[in-house]
Amino acid sequence: MKTIAIVPALNEEGAIGGVIDEIKAFDPSFDVVVVDDGSIDRTTPVARERGAHVLRLPFNLGIGGSVQTGFRYAFENGYDVVVRVDGDGQHDPSQLDAVLQPVLRGEVDICVGSRWLEARDGHRSSVSRRMGIRILAGTVSLLTRQRVTDPTSGFQALNRKAIALFAADYPHDYPEVEALVMVIRHRLRLKEVPVAMRPRAAGRSSIRALSAVYYMVKVMLALFVGSFRRNVVPLEDN
Numbered sequence: 001m002k003t004i005a006i007v008p009a010l011n012e013e014g015a016i017g018g019v020i021d022e023i024k025a026f027d028p029s030f031d032v033v034v035v036d037d038g039s040i041d042r043t044t045p046v047a048r049e050r051g052a053h054v055l056r057l058p059f060n061l062g063i064g065g066s067v068q069t070g071f072r073y074a075f076e077n078g079y080d081v082v083v084r085v086d087g088d089g090q091h092d093p094s095q096l097d098a099v100l101q102p103v104l105r106g107e108v109d110i111c112v113g114s115r116w117l118e119a120r121d122g123h124r125s126s127v128s129r130r131m132g133i134r135i136l137a138g139t140v141s142l143l144t145r146q147r148v149t150d151p152t153s154g155f156q157a158l159n160r161k162a163i164a165l166f167a168a169d170y171p172h173d174y175p176e177v178e179a180l181v182m183v184i185r186h187r188l189r190l191k192e193v194p195v196a197m198r199p200r201a202a203g204r205s206s207i208r209a210l211s212a213v214y215y216m217v218k219v220m221l222a223l224f225v226g227s228f229r230r231n232v233v234p235l236e237d238n
Helices: 016-026 043-049 063-076 093-104 127-144 160-168 176-185 209-226
Strands: 003-009 031-036 053-056 081-084 110-114 156-158 190-194
Touching: 003 016, 003 043, 003 063, 016 031, 016 043, 016 093, 031 043, 031 063, 043 053, 053 063, 063 081, 063 160, 081 093, 081 160, 093 110, 093 156, 093 190, 127 176, 127 209, 156 160, 160 176, 176 190, 176 209
Parallel strands: 003 031, 003 081, 031 053, 110 190
Antiparallel strands: 081 156, 110 156
């Protein structure tokens, strides 16, 4: 079974090396592809020095564009399983087994690591951000008729069917919330497992106070529009 870790990164020279090392420490057989989303620092050379394959985008596409680039690479190169680990160090690769096992056992098509599924020690975001996540979680749960606790988590494992879906179509800007709705509407099986998150290892978040307001408005509008689309089933992988 071919397995790859997709690591989207933007100006993460201070964190990306450690992320790659931790993925390799979890399982040396993992291939690692870093999608450099137009960084202006040493993200690409640091990643290459650690042995990762780097897809360097010519300009910044945003998290959705960079993640879809990784999924297209995985799909076109015949990978069976993908794990997604963000390049800022917030996701702990030592917890990948919890996220991977439901997919490897064939129980689900995509498994998401949730920091809110049960009480665990770890980094907690600001009160305002936690409130926003709860609002989004409630909205997604209502739309999908399935309980979702952490709709913004990018700590994920996916099988070939989910890889094919996201390689063909993936939301842009702040995509994780819309992507979960896509998964359910395409009749893929989704599960969350409890994980703990860490503070960023370096750099700073791209989401500030004003962009967080834009994020909420945009995503809620996208979810509202998407609720009127009919359920679809993805094409079979040839």
